Amino acid sequence: DGGITQSPKYLFRKEGQNVTLSCEQNLNHDAMYWYRQDPGQGLRLIYYSQIVNDFQKGDIAEGYSVSREKKESFPLTVTSAQKNPTAFYLCASSSGLGGYTFGSGTRLTVV
Amino acid sequence: KQEVTQIPAALSVPEGENLVLNCSFTDSAIYNLQWFRQDPGKGLTSLLLIQSSQREQTSGRLNASLDKSSGRSTLYIAASQPGDSATYLCAVSHTGFQKLVFGTGTRLLVSP
Numbered sequence: 246d247g248g249i250t251q252s253p254k255y256l257f258r259k260e261g262q263n264v265t266l267s268c269e270q271n272l273n274h275d276a277m278y279w280y281r282q283d284p285g286q287g288l289r290l291i292y293y294s295q296i297v298n299d300f301q302k303g304d305i306a307e308g309y310s311v312s313r314e315k316k317e318s319f320p321l322t323v324t325s326a327q328k329n330p331t332a333f334y335l336c337a338s339s340s341g342l343g344g345y346t347f348g349s350g351t352r353l354t355v356v
Numbered sequence: 357k358q359e360v361t362q363i364p365a366a367l368s369v370p371e372g373e374n375l376v377l378n379c380s381f382t383d384s385a386i387y388n389l390q391w392f393r394q395d396p397g398k399g400l401t402s403l404l405l406i407q408s409s410q411r412e413q414t415s416g417r418l419n420a421s422l423d424k425s426s427g428r429s430t431l432y433i434a435a436s437q438p439g440d441s442a443t444y445l446c447a448v449s450h451t452g453f454q455k456l457v458f459g460t461g462t463r464l465l466v467s468p
Contacts, residue, residue, distance in 0.1 A: 251399075287459065288445075288447075337456075344405035350398065350399045
């Protein structure tokens with residue numbers, strides 16, 4: 246079945262540590278996105294990529310970094326510069342013609 | 357800047373009722389509008405996608421309408437069931453590759 250796989254499902258980060266969230270899709274979609282979800286605030290866009298080797302900042306990119314070396318993969322790194330990283334992170338993809346498909350999310354907690 | 361508002365924020369109904377969820381957006385120049393469902397702690401599941409040239413889409417007990425000129429969409433759920441309990445999100449995009457702008461959702465509880 247085609248879809249988006251996010252891993253891990255739960256992730257714990259210590260202060261000052263960088264962590265990387267994985268996102269893989271087999272839908273052959275060109276565009277991929279990372280959203281952050283906080284209670285009561287809805288989803289906010291972190292980064293998006295329309296094509297391999299290119300990506301743009303979203304509304305809340307500070308403290309995050311991404312890469313797009315392959316069409317299927319769009320990993321997100323939460324750096325130590327992100328002061329409040331505890332949140333639910335969602336990856337999505339789209340073909341540009343239709344709708345968006347979301348992964349099942351990664352819950353990141355600072356310990 | 358596009359803003360999306362969903363009313364009500366929460367809704368509790370008995371099983372079997374028909375219900376309507378509302379979504380409004382400030383910039384009518386949208387490419388499409390999509391309704392999603394989110395269960396607690398889970399990702400988003402796409403329910404219905406309406407292109408800007410369409411007025412409605414149907415899937416089973418769900419019907420979504422779009423009035424682009426007035427900046428409104430409604431999601432109609434017929435004969436609600438406890439399994440429909442979830443948060444419903446609407447989102448709009450301005451091109452096929454641009455970001456989705458989300459509303460904050462309507463949390464629905466259907467009691468047996």
